[in-house]
Amino acid sequence: MVAVRFHGRGGQGAKTASRILGTAAFLSGYVAQDSPIYGAERRGAPVAAFTRFGREPIRERGAITHPDVVVVADASLLEDPGARVLEGARAQTVLFVNSSLSPDALRAHLSLPEQVMTRDVTGIALQQLGQREAISALLGAVAARLVGLEWEPVRQAITRELEDLAVAPPVIEKNLTVAKQCYDSVEPTGLHKGGGQVISAAALHNPIYEPPTKGTARISAAGNSVLRETGGWRTFRPVLVAGKCNGCWLCFVYCPDGVIAMNQDDRPVVDYAHCKGCQICVHECPTHALVAEREQEGGEAWTAK
Amino acid sequence: MDSQMMTGNLAAAWGARLADVDYIPAFPITPQTEIVEALAKWCARGEVAARFVSMDSEHSMMTAAGAAEVAGARVFTATSSQGLLHAFEVLYSISGWRAPLVLVNVSRALAAPITLESDHNDVLAARDAGFLQIHAETCQEVLDSILMAYRIAEDERIMLPVIVNLDGFTLSFTREPVSLPDPEMVRRFLPPFRPSHLGFTASSAQALGVAVIGGTSYAYFRHQVHLAARNALEVHGEAAESFHALFGRRYDLVEGYRLEDADDVLVMTNAGASKGKAAVDAARTQGKRVGLLRLRVIRPWPAEAIRQALRGRRGVAVLDQNLAPGQGGILYQEVAACLYHEPARPRALCSFIGGLGGQNLSAGEFHAIVEQTAEAGVAGSGLGPVLLYSAEEHREMTQLQMLAGGHA
Numbered sequence: 001m002v003a004v005r006f007h008g009r010g011g012q013g014a015k016t017a018s019r020i021l022g023t024a025a026f027l028s029g030y031v032a033q034d035s036p037i038y039g040a041e042r043r044g045a046p047v048a049a050f051t052r053f054g055r056e057p058i059r060e061r062g063a064i065t066h067p068d069v070v071v072v073a074d075a076s077l078l079e080d081p082g083a084r085v086l087e088g089a090r091a092q093t094v095l096f097v098n099s100s101l102s103p104d105a106l107r108a109h110l111s112l113p114e115q116v117m118t119r120d121v122t123g124i125a126l127q128q129l130g131q132r133e134a135i136s137a138l139l140g141a142v143a144a145r146l147v148g149l150e151w152e153p154v155r156q157a158i159t160r161e162l163e164d165l166a167v168a169p170p171v172i173e174k175n176l177t178v179a180k181q182c183y184d185s186v187e188p189t190g191l192h193k194g195g196g197q198v199i200s201a202a203a204l205h206n207p208i209y210e211p212p213t214k215g216t217a218r219i220s221a222a223g224n225s226v227l228r229e230t231g232g233w234r235t236f237r238p239v240l241v242a243g244k245c246n247g248c249w250l251c252f253v254y255c256p257d258g259v260i261a262m263n264q265d266d267r268p269v270v271d272y273a274h275c276k277g278c279q280i281c282v283h284e285c286p287t288h289a290l291v292a293e294r295e296q297e298g299g300e301a302w303t304a305k
Numbered sequence: 306m307d308s309q310m311m312t313g314n315l316a317a318a319w320g321a322r323l324a325d326v327d328y329i330p331a332f333p334i335t336p337q338t339e340i341v342e343a344l345a346k347w348c349a350r351g352e353v354a355a356r357f358v359s360m361d362s363e364h365s366m367m368t369a370a371g372a373a374e375v376a377g378a379r380v381f382t383a384t385s386s387q388g389l390l391h392a393f394e395v396l397y398s399i400s401g402w403r404a405p406l407v408l409v410n411v412s413r414a415l416a417a418p419i420t421l422e423s424d425h426n427d428v429l430a431a432r433d434a435g436f437l438q439i440h441a442e443t444c445q446e447v448l449d450s451i452l453m454a455y456r457i458a459e460d461e462r463i464m465l466p467v468i469v470n471l472d473g474f475t476l477s478f479t480r481e482p483v484s485l486p487d488p489e490m491v492r493r494f495l496p497p498f499r500p501s502h503l504g505f506t507a508s509s510a511q512a513l514g515v516a517v518i519g520g521t522s523y524a525y526f527r528h529q530v531h532l533a534a535r536n537a538l539e540v541h542g543e544a545a546e547s548f549h550a551l552f553g554r555r556y557d558l559v560e561g562y563r564l565e566d567a568d569d570v571l572v573m574t575n576a577g578a579s580k581g582k583a584a585v586d587a588a589r590t591q592g593k594r595v596g597l598l599r600l601r602v603i604r605p606w607p608a609e610a611i612r613q614a615l616r617g618r619r620g621v622a623v624l625d626q627n628l629a630p631g632q633g634g635i636l637y638q639e640v641a642a643c644l645y646h647e648p649a650r651p652r653a654l655c656s657f658i659g660g661l662g663g664q665n666l667s668a669g670e671f672h673a674i675v676e677q678t679a680e681a682g683v684a685g686s687g688l689g690p691v692l693l694y695s696a697e698e699h700r701e702m703t704q705l706q707m708l709a710g711g712h713a
């Protein structure tokens with residue numbers, strides 16, 4: 001059995017990519033299974049999806065804890081401990097990262113498996129499809145190539161899954177063209193599948209009663225949401241163009257996360273550690289003083305906690 | 306102590322009044338309405354210093370009840386049947402918040418077809434909601450159980466809500482003498498509500514019922530609810546001891562009636578157990594050694610007390626006033642489960658379903674139950690579920706079907 005784990009942010013298409021791979025494997029004659037896991041469905045929040053396929057019935061469910069391949073749709077997730085991108089990865093695990101940086105550049109400050117590949121899939125999507133979100137077909141194609149599937153079932157799978165999402169036929173055609181480029185840009189990898197480990201009985205803890213102050217699902221530490229930096233959710237950041245702001249405070253009012261403060265001169269100051277990049281402020285600014293700039297890899301949005 | 310004639314519903318209202326509750330969200334439903342009517346009247350007159358609020362549904366009512374409880378108020382509310390089911394999802398939230406309010410349920414059979422009289426499918430639907438459950442046999446026990454319920458619920462070893470159950474009509478609208486405990490002694494029995502984990506302070510906000518995606522945290526908190534409920538076995542004993550010392554009445558997890566030398570035992574709950582006791586007396590006059598075990602605390606499940614009461618018996622009949630379609634009696638299943646590992650378990654465990662929707666159980670039917678259980682015990686093989694329905698009832702039903710079909 002081959003186990004592929006996808007990591008992305010809500011809206012990037014990690015789940016659809018896992019389905020494209022699942023369908024492509026199914027159409028290739030394999031036994032296949034795919035499933036996502038996510039919390040409250042928030043755009044930008046870390047999500048994961050799992051595809052398994054093989055020749056035998058699949059006796060596993062849920063999260064893939066020991067992936068053969070990890071596909072990362074957003075490089076900033078590598079530095080987000082909450083996303084657990086490298087959890088269960090072995091030295092032989094193949095890691096594919098959507099990044100404009102080289103594997104060596106990523107390795108500079110991260111401990112990664114031996115086989116790491118990077119492609120700037122977001123750059124390709126922006127350039128050729130004009131949308132940063134639409135990378136599901138591209139990631140699905142890359143993943144399918146890495147695990148050695150033929151192009152024809154991948155093409156059919158992309159078509160089926162995008163049709164399922166009511167994507168217009170001309171857009172599907174464009175996706176197929178770009179997906180084929182991505183597919184051709186990588187080579188099948190030698191998969192060293194896990195397994196064969198001896199399983200011993202887990203150490204079990206006997207739960208004991210704890211006082212309600214501990215045993216109740218409650219949070220009494222005030223204001224701790226600030227600890228969870230959500231700046232990594234951004235692809236685009238709002239930037240103030242000096243001189244265009246008229247001090248109307250509308251950005252402050254519309255910001256759904258309260259991350260825009262107004263300074264003494266009535267100018268917005270964005271808390272980039274927590275701004276999720278929704279761009280509502282950019283949309284609402286009547287004088288176009290706030291503009292969207294794509295985040296640079298390794299920049300502030302990449303080091304959010 | 307002076308007693309006075311009062312219904313089970315009025316006794317329930319007195320329980321809330323004597324417990325000095327702070328907040329009462331209410332929504333009427335037969336056969337419960339009399340409880341909240343009495344409390345509304347007392348609140349309006351200033352005799353009860355609680356805030357009484359009429360809500361727009363039982364769902365809102367339970368939500369308000371839980372919210373007030375987590376803000377630190379002592380809360381009482383009451384419902385029945387469809388009302389309990391309408392509030393159902395909130396029950397699980399309230400136990401998850403570890404909010405120790407007391408809810409009186411006046412049992413009434415569930416629609417469809419719609420009816421008003423009692424059976425226990427309503428309250429037993431909530432058996433896994435994380436509420437403790439006390440089922441009362443008499444009007445006095447209704448009042449006393451509410452006081453005990455607050456004492457147990459608000460203990461730091463528990464902090465879970467409690468349902469006190471009474472039967473519609475046969476207890477809710479039935480008057481019998483009830484002794485009103487002295488308010489000063491109730492205050493000694495029931496200390497003020499000062500939870501360590503709840504309360505509302507503007508300077509120290511807290512979030513309750515937070516999201517815990519992934520099973521690790523969720524399982525921990527559900528385990529805690531279970532362990533808290535288990536603690537109630539011991540805490541109930543302490544409360545019973547204290548209650549007995551102050552008021553002279555003793556309530557245990559289960560009540561044995563003429564069990565000492567009994568060969569065969571009827572297992573029952575709620576007001577119907579009074580008739581079961583009469584059946585035991587009638588059988589005894591015929592020389593049959595029969596006793597009755599009344600299950601009073603249903604959650605936590607008093608497995609050890611049940612094992613002790615039933616070990617070594619010949620035949621045991623669980624008379625369920627409820628029906629799980631496709632399965633049988635709900636309490637029968639639980640009794641059977643807790644006897645499985647008992648080496649001296651009864652030779653026969655029989656299941657009878659009776660009293661659905663307030664269906665009358667005649668002395669003759671009890672006689673048949675006693676006979677069949679004794680036979681099953683001698684034979685050493687179980688019986689049932691037997692759906693109790695007399696030949697007379699069958700004739701009456703046949704006539705009604707003809708009327709309904711226009712063939713009268």
